[in-house]
Amino acid sequence: MLGPIVRKNRVRENQATPARTTKSGERMRRFWRTRAACLTGAVTELQRVTVLTGGVGGARFTRGLLARLGEAYPDGDGGTRVAVTVVVNTGDDMTLNGLRVCPDLDTVMYTLGGGISEEQGWGRDEETKRVSGEIAAYGRGWDWFTLGDLDLGTHIVRTELLRDGATLSEATEFLCRRWRPAARLLPMSDQPVETHVRLAGAADEHPAGSLIHFEEWWVRYRAGAAASEFVQVGLESAVPAPGVLEAIRDADVVILPPSNPVVSVGTILAVPGVRAALRETSARVVGVSPIIGGSAVRGMADACLATIGVDTSAQAVALHYGARASGGLLDGWLVDEVDAPAVPTLAAAGIPARAVPLWMRDVATTARMASDALDLAFAAGERA
């Protein structure tokens, strides 16, 4: 329910805006303005929202968020005046047949840009696979991973840009000029960071203890090969991409959408500096459970959680992120209605939670989820 917030915003819009000073001065000014607004019952104008996302789950949520913001904070041109930044996991990236493939960035770009295959949730609509058939005929493909013809166009252009010296951020910005997502897409890092999985037992040609790329474990083995750990190869020399830390620090609300907590959000959090920025931001940080009724919705996130020793439950994932009040990340957490019994337990652990419908059936239901997440963020602000 963002209606009351919009009405209160009208009051604020009439107030004089103090002159902009330094960046940290601006942050402090916004923090105190938000606090003062909360104390007096007025709610500050929502200006910046940042989402930390993986592929399908986070992309769908962000599409619903943009729809909701467009209703509540319209820009008069069919979009929203709220600046939304999406920080995207690049741990799934890999090089196939010489092409740089960024599965999560592309899923978010196609979903927000209107080119996604709705049935799959990833890849292009109206896709064909003639080129991969040709590659396979040369014995150079991967029978567990197919690149569609239309999708290959994206990978070819990205690879060309990177080869010519562009950073991944620059290449992403270039690709987005075509898709025009109503949000700014930032890779978590411009340096390659690839998630690998250490196999607990042997699998085909891979001996026990070896590391395989996450996508091979996920797509070829359907996350069914026992894993002992995830390793982010390249993390030591990675830094957040330009704009990532600022997007977290300068946001009014940061949302952890229903993305995989281990290999999507977890990988972004592992980039040096990101976790600290989340702890320090004056934004309210709220999350949406990717687990409903003890199971991973559409996917195999349970196998990832088991590998890091976290139960597959909405409550366990929230506790894994932790309460901001006690050194963790969350100011609030949404669980599905079936997980309502977790709400008092989470509250006792310092994580205000609400139970609302969390199935992303279509854009309208997802927009309601996003609205609930924003409500929770504002409620968290009132308690601050």
Ligand code: GDP
């Ligand atoms: P990926 O990179 O394509 O795996 O996508 P994400 O990491 O962004 O999201 C995957 C996660 O989204 C899955 O592990 C599910 O737990 C979650 N998910 C998918 N559909 C839904 C849904 O309708 N509701 C909720 N709450 N979570 C969902």
Ligand code: CA
């Ligand atoms: Ca992914």
